Amino acid sequence: MPTGSSSILLIGEYDVGKTVYGAQLLRRLLTKQGKLRMHGLASNLQPFEAALHKLSDGLLPDHTPTATFSESVWPVADSEENRAELIWPDYGGEQVSTMLESRLIPSEWKNRVFSCNAWLVMIRPSQVFVRDDILTKSAVEGASAFSRRNADFAKQAQLVELLQTLIFFWRISENRHAALPPLAIILSCWDELSNDDTPQDVLRNHAPLLDQFLAANYLDSSLAIYGVSSLSRALDKKEPDPEFSAKGPENFGYAIMPNGERTSDLSAPLYFLMDRRE
């Protein structure tokens, strides 16, 4: 069982579902519905407040404003009083994108990378896929063969760049000779996928480059890939879902474990990281 204290850094780009996951996780932590519970007071829950209200009404929360970037630190503990801090540095997700575009890492991010001993990365598989190219379509085929519009085609390369940047800055910190911090990948909005594959299979199909990168740089014991559907279904921003509202948000949402099993405990990825930390 875990001992000591963990500091878990949550990383995710824009529109991967961090705020919704946070709101649903928060509700479970406060009501002790999973292996973990909130231990003490979080530093700042303001960004999640509106999301909690919206979900209670059966509505999809609005996107977190870009200006909202103050850090939120959640103290969590398991039944044996093993404790960890979950750090939400960037609710909106724009900071991560800006880092990659500007190729500048702010000092506060660098310090977070140095100080945290576990990383939780959220990826939305429906935004990441391998596009057809000259190897799979003839050069004269055009738009008619293409149906996946409005997507970022180089997303898996961006994710690799993000991870290798974090790894680089972590290695040049004082811990550079130690093994990499354990990493949990959350494949978010799992209900958008219509298959029975394991999270590992989904990652391999949607982002083979990233899948290989992880295999090359991480030991199996320090890496786990989860699927998470925070709401179990799609909600609308304007039309409330009466069933969702009546049953209560706490009865929706599930995680897919690395072996493909389904659980209602959304804190499963955090528990893995607490169990694997140095």
Add this chain to the structure above:
Amino acid sequence: MTGRCENPHCDYPDVQCAIGEPDATKCKHLSIRADDEGNEQAPDRTLFPWTGRTLGLNDLHFVAGRKKPQTVGVIGMAAAGKTTLLGALYLLICRGEEVFPGHVFAGSFSLDGWENIASFLRLTPGQRITFPPHTTTSSERGPGLLHLRMSDVTSVYRDFLFTDAPGEWFSKWSYEAEAREAEGARWIAENADRFALFADCKALSGPNAGKVRGDLQFLIRRLAASLGGRPLALVWSKSDHALDGETQDAIRELLSNSVASFEEFSISVKCNNFDEGSEYVVDVDALKSLFHWMLSSSVRRVSVAKIQPSVWDDCFLAYGSL
């Protein structure tokens, strides 16, 4: 923070300080320029040490810090398909294909460079797939270098650099070894660990076939003179264009007479034999064979002087130890 580095081998502020100063403002080579208010700004952000774009010679120290990378010289005349081949390599890796048996993709410090090439070869809404534009001639001293890191099952990393250079450099070099415009071609000839020499089947069977063939022969002779036993592959590119046997035989014969050995590959990335049952419209196996060869180990042979029997009795003086 603004400033300019006086070190000719440093590309700050595009990347981190070349001599490794964590705070570039403290680097002895940096001339600080005050901001508009006349205040020097404290650095609150750190630059990534790589740009993500195609690497230049100044970036080599960063990639080669762990171990000397294997450099693959991709050589050929303009529009022979060199850049397209590199794009195809990246596309296959992006699809999770095994381009180097027993190895997986472990990273790259030139992902933007790879993506830039691959973007031309991907299907885009409303557009037809095009081949990458001609690699432009520039005054650079060295070629653009695309970096690739592969790892085997035991997590042993191997770094590779692929040269992406304009064909005009090789045209100049083949006729005038010391031409100023051929400096980049000379760098490749001197530093690459193995070479893929392109023979453009379309050009060799086109209206200017005679000139193209002559240029290729000069290039073969020039390359052979500096090869020094390093592995060489003759790549028949655009092989969907039929080439008469005499031309092929003449080029093979010249190469056989010029170098100790070479491998041959025929590739095409244009749809010509689309098999409805196939996942790919091109012969991916042929591409993979070439990539496997390019990524195979190039151990340069070095000669070690034989130890001569010593007439001294003192073992330390004779052999350096007891």
